[in-house]
Amino acid sequence: MTVTAARTELERTRFFIDGEWVMPRGSDTHVALEAATGTPLGTASLGTDADIDAAVHAAHRALEGPWGHTTAAERATVMRRFADALSARADETSTLVSRENGMPIALSNAFNGAAPAGLLRMYADLIETMPLEEARPSPSGATIVRREPVGVVGAITPWNYPQVLAMMKIAPALAAGCTVVLKPSPETALDGYILGDAAIEAGLPPGVLNIVLAGREAGAALVSHPLVDKIAFTGSTAAGRLIGAECGRLIRRCTLELGGKSAAIVLDDTDIATFVAGLGDASFQNNGQTCTVQSRILAPRSRYAEVVDAVAHFARDMIVGDPLDPAVTCGPMASQAQLERVLGYIDAGKRSSARLVAGGARPAALSRGWFVEPTVFADVDNSERIAQEEIFGPVVTITPYDGDDEAVRLANDSEYGLGGSVWTSDEERGLAVARRIRTGTIGVNYYLQDLGAPFGGMKSSGLGRELGPEALDNYLEYKSIYASADQLHR
Template identity: 75%
Template sequence: MTVIADVETNLDRTRFFINGEWVDPIGSETHHALEAATGDALGTASLGTDADIDRAVKAAREALDHGPWGRTTADERAALMHKFADALEKRADATATLVSRENGMPITLSGPFNGAAPAGLLRMYAEQVRAMDLEEVRPSALGSTIVRREPVGVVGAIAPWNYPQVLAMMKIAPALAAGCTVVLKPSPETALDSYVMGDAAQEAGLPPGVLNIVLADRGAGASLVSHPLVDKIAFTGSTETGRIIGAECGRLIRRMTLELGGKSAAIFLEDGDIDTFLGGIGAASFMNNSQTCTTQSRILAPRSRYDEVVDALAGWTDSQTIGNPLDPATTIGPMASEKHLGRVLGFIDVAKNSNARLVSGGGRPTDQDRGWFVQPTVFADVDNDDRLAREEVFGPVMAVIPFDDDADAVRIANDSNYGLGGSVWSADEERALGVARQVRTGTIGLNYYSLDLGAPFGGMKDSGVGRELGPEAINPYLEYKSIYAGADRLRG
């Protein structure tokens, strides 16, 4: 057990948070978490079975249909959400550190995303629902119609390992604001940190069953997707898994939000400023060791400045500090697991055996003999049809692709199954904006890329269905009901 900022965090999590209590698992399977930077044992967590998922869903259903949560007002829910945020804030430093140890995220990034952002999202959606009219009276041909917005019901939230706290809260916060109850299934790759939410929910006084947390693998996770008492699935993860979940939700006619993979393009136009590009490429293409769905791993450069861009990008990667993610000086940490490291190295091998030209990185750093580190790597002369340009690596491996003019850049950027992130780099913002408007993607930045929690986030094409964040994110957790009433309603 470690103690950080006067809050205890138990690194062994062998119980599940169901119906407001810590309960023993029904099965006996466990997951042994390893520290990404060293490979050393970090903690042990129980893995749930279909029966554990069933217990959690039934608790959520009971809290919604018969418990106090289903009868709360927006103000009452908002007040509890603020208490939940306060409890998470007390644990923020410890949580951020734990996530960095689990998945290798540099601590300078983990603090804002895993420490501060979850509490901020709770507060944002608490205030949004307070200001929202959940009933509206409209005139109709025969009198009036009361248009109600009601909670969609029980939400199955499936969160990934790369930004585990904030991506879970991007589902939990709007769901709670809308009046839904939630069953959270975290990823085994970050098996330990999600239970901090259970500790905080208990402290805040969330009613039993409102938030339930069961760690499980894909098998038990599938039972959450298909459970008859679940009304909506909110999933962040791979496109491959998203297809399976989407097919099942379609079969069951079940609401869903899917935030999936990407293969985004950073377009450096002919008039771009190279210093601006180098100042922003870290956030655009290497954030969280490139274990980010919006990673812009296709760098599109004009032929007239192609060598300049390639050399500058190679120099930038060579200058990065690779090391322990808990060191604030580290800019590139390890991959989240040995298995994932193998995947990234596999893509590097594929590119080495293609016509692409390796200009930096290309393997494991020689000064790191422990943990799952890989050098930030740049390949030039990549064809947009190469595997490195088509498939999501989810690691710091960049493909630099030449283009002829702005129209050609747009064509190459759009020649992808994905459409999640992107950026355009130009000294002329209007020119950059004109290019950005033509790229089929859910988000895109002009001379920088940074997620805005107040604006909708999601993808086009194989990058997903629906949107999270911004005021728009609460809508997928609401259902509309029209009540046809008399004319007296209008006068009232």
């Protein structure tokens, strides 16, 4: 949204480029609205191609200059200072993100407050213990296998988990010796500035991290900039296809963490209490605005009515309201556009052969903000839109099945493969089913992301992996240096 003037609580009209807050090259601004009220929260400038160009050149200079010549230990020291600066701001950050996108505050404390600093410390530790050169015997003497930074990284992040998704790219990139241009989403226009403030306090060298808030056109300029060596993107599959095509044309490295439509398989021996206890994290996390939510619940016909009743009761018992209230378990959608998208899918479900068993409307008691009731459709054919397309809201479907083989077939009957879960009283049986699902992550009797393990998708859910030690490979190039056998003894 472009405005000429607005009085808002937060004014963030500069970009973090080359270690400083600088004036934008353009004049467009974006008024951020609070998700729970729809009222103005802050104003931020929107970047242009020229702002992106300035940020990329700053990152390139830093790569060619001091940062490109640091040791792993030196980078780790800076990263730990960065982590400390973010930890000192954790409460402020968590609260701001919840106001921006409606995330319940307890979840925001974990993913926007604590996790970014934790990732910086984890990758600082990893890079200090990773040998960057290794001499191997070869037929002609020795080969030195060397790890070098991939270069300038363009990081493009969405609005649903803005801080942790940004740091899932920034932390391994900095550890590897790369420099970064971060383009956050305008839907969470304000919290990215906290990263810049913390970077200054931590003493990151100029140009190592640059932050330009911008829309899609400037994002496209970042993807195609000739000085960018790699794109790290999290967002929709549709946008990921465009980015992947451009990176392919340019022979440019990319990692793409994209959409999902994951399945929760309830086996016939499931303890329903265990399943219900895990539903919040597995199927309704962050008001359903999570790419890994298991929004397709597959239930055995022998216990179908029991599962439908349990899920419907869970949804009706969720507390919808102000995300800053610790008692609230479902906050608002992040924007008016997202609310309309979710309501559109609910309408599609009502027009289908599915049976609405919970929710299905806006809460009558909440006249402001972008709230929607947690919604459950039963008797859903897996071919229906609400079972195949990513809704990104608190809407789940329940589909019956006969036998484990049909459950696996239905779970895999999706263009996506990002998350999933299996619920059973027999963990070995659950693991056997989990191994048959084509998905990047899956839980047995719970679903909680492990920041120390690789994360990413199969099929249309993306390319590459983030998190865990494996993520460092995304930001490293391998060089083989052929040398004499003397190198084996050094």
